[in-house]
Amino acid sequence: MPTIVFLHAHPDDEASQTxxxxxxxxxxxxxxxxVYATNGDHGESPDDLAEGESVVDRRRSEAExxxxxxxxxxxxxxxxxxxGMTGWEQNAGENAFASAPVDEAAARFAAVLDEEDADVAVGYDWHGGYGHPDHVAVHRVLHRGAGLAARRPRVLESTMNRDAMRRFNDxxxxxxxxEAQDFDPDQPMDDGNPLGTPEAEIHWQVDVTPWLATRRKALEAHASQTSDVGMMLGMPDDVFAVFFGHEYYIEAGxxxxxxxxxxxxx
Incomplete structure (x- = not known):
């Protein structure tokens, strides 16, 4: 069976996307x-941090x-x-993933691919789904890292089906x-582009409805991120199934x- 390496920007992205x-x-x-590109230190800081515990500590334990x-x-x-999000001063902060040299970050990722002798590497589409600088950087590092690996893996890009979201929202x-009144997948996201990818540009739709309970448990593990994760977990079961019952991938070539x-x- 294949070895699959998923590159995600922040802890909790794996739960919501793949x-x-x-x-x-x-x-x-x-x-x-x-593989997490960042430590998620600009995520929400929970009220129940223990003495000496940092946001990074919490997010690492949640990832586990x-x-x-x-x-x-x-x-x-x-x-x-x-x-951080587009335009934040943290975009150019010390050791920020979005401003890291692509070859440097890709070499770190390629080292993992080589250690695992990976068959498949998975990251994000060209604009990271919604334009977050770290997600966009994942796309670049994914492709460059796969190219540097000793045995080049297949490359898949996780994305969201914009047309399916529009149909559901309509x-x-x-x-x-x-909740449908304020949601529009065609509106500009963090980088000015609409959400996800048109269906015509997507290559794979994966039915994951048998694993919806696991998806919920993975999201619940990231309990400190109450805004995004809390919103997802607050969906009624039928709505959750529509949003999270399928995952989508682009395969270049x-x-x-x-x-x-x-x-x-x-």
């Missing part, structure tokens, strides 16, 4: 490794609990600082759902057309 695929891969016998829920075999930290708005299948086979 935890279903990760859990299925583990269940089917693959080795699954998650998420890995336990998913079954992830190994966690690796690339050692960069969280860069249906919810027509039904009078209040593959013929156009979205396949409903499993891209992580042996």
């Amino acid at each position: 935890s279903g695929s990760m859990a299925r891969a583990v269940e089917e016998g693959s080795r699954v490794v998650v 609990r998420s890995a336990e829920a998913i079954g992830t075999h190994r966690i690796v930290w690339l050692g960069y600082a969280d860069s 249906a919810a708005r027509a039904a009078g759902a209040p 593959r013929e156009p057309g979205m396949v409903r299948g499993w891209p992580f086979g042996a």
Whole structure:
């Protein structure tokens, strides 16, 4: 079975974006490794931090609990600082991932790929889904790192299906759902681009509905991030299933057309 290395920007990104695929891969016998580019130090600071405990400490422990829920075999930290959202002064901060030399960060990632003799490397689409500087940097580091690896792995980019979100939101708005009124996947996100990727540019749709409970547990592990994770966990079960029942991937060089299948086979 293949070894799959997932590169994520911050602890909790794995839970919201690829935890279903990760859990299925583990269940089917693959080795699954998650690499965090940053320590997530600009995440929310919980009120219950113990004396001497930092936000970084908490987020690392939450990442470990998420890995336990998913079954992830190994966690690796690339050692960069969280860069914050677009325009924040932290974008250019000391050791910020978004401003790190791409070759330097890619060499760190490639070292993990070589240690694992990875078959597949997974990161984000060209604008990181919604334009966060660290997510955009993941895309660059993913491709450069895969190119530096001794045995070049297949490369997949996690993304969101913009058209599917629009269809769901239109249906919810027509039904009078209040949460649909303020959501528009076509509006400019952090970098001015709309959310995710048009369906015509996506290659893989993965049905992860059997692993929705695992996805919830992975999100629950990141309890300190009450704004984003709390919003996701607050969704009714039927809404949660629509948003998190499928994961989407782009595979550069593959013929156009979205396949409903499993891209992580042996």
